[in-house]
Amino acid sequence: MILDLAIVLASVAGMEGVAYLVHRHVMHGGLGWRLHRDHHEAHDHAFERNDLYAVVFTAIVIAVFVGGNWIWPLQPIAIGATLYGVLYFIVHDGLVHQRWPFRHVPRKGYLRRLYQAHLLHHATEGREGAVSYGFLYAPPVKELKRQLAAGRSPVQQGRDQSSSDRTAC
Numbered sequence: 001m002i003l004d005l006a007i008v009l010a011s012v013a014g015m016e017g018v019a020y021l022v023h024r025h026v027m028h029g030g031l032g033w034r035l036h037r038d039h040h041e042a043h044d045h046a047f048e049r050n051d052l053y054a055v056v057f058t059a060i061v062i063a064v065f066v067g068g069n070w071i072w073p074l075q076p077i078a079i080g081a082t083l084y085g086v087l088y089f090i091v092h093d094g095l096v097h098q099r100w101p102f103r104h105v106p107r108k109g110y111l112r113r114l115y116q117a118h119l120l121h122h123a124t125e126g127r128e129g130a131v132s133y134g135f136l137y138a139p140p141v142k143e144l145k146r147q148l149a150a151g152r153s154p155v156q157q158g159r160d161q162s163s164s165d166r167t168a169c
Contacts, residue, residue: 004076011080012087016136019088024133027053033127040122046099057085088135092118114138123148 026032027050039050061081068075093099095111096118106112117131117138124130129151131144 004073007073007076008080008083011077012084015081015084016134019084020134020137022053023135028127028130028133037127040125040127054085057081061085084136092135110138113141116141117144120144120148 022032027036035049035052037050038048061078064074064078064081068078091111091114095104095106096115106115114136118135120141121130121132129148131147132139
């Protein structure tokens with residue numbers, strides 16, 4: 001049971017990495033942008049095409065739950081992914097995008113940092129140059145503002161740094 005709990009917690013943490021990669025390389029990448037674009041545009045309807053990602057991820061987690069009937073440790077992995085989905089729904093859809101009937105803007109602490117980081121993610125037009133692709137981890141706001149001012153995403157800055165490292169050798 002302790003091992004299952006550890007797997008659940010590791011799955012919740014690991015899902016942030018998966019979410020970052022999917023958000024950065026699929027949602028802001030080629031074909032995925034077609035579904036994600038309306039999330040970055042003003043609209044007055046309750047649902048977005050972007051919400052289809054939740055349907056796809058839910059179907060994947062259901063399949064992992066079913067597979068867990070035969071293969072350990074798929075059940076605790078699916079529980080961790082589900083918990084991450086609940087946290088995502090609360091933080092991203094509720095707190096950040098205010099898609100619930102009540103409104104709350106955090107004034108201090110980590111939730112404020114998370115809120116500000118996601119607003120900075122939406123500060124660019126289109127899919128290029130965005131910062132902060134995670135949903136539950138937020139880099140320091142000062143760093144994100146610096147990256148936006150420089151006009152480069154963290155991925156681009158990493159490439160710039162690695163190329164300058166190569167030229168320094």
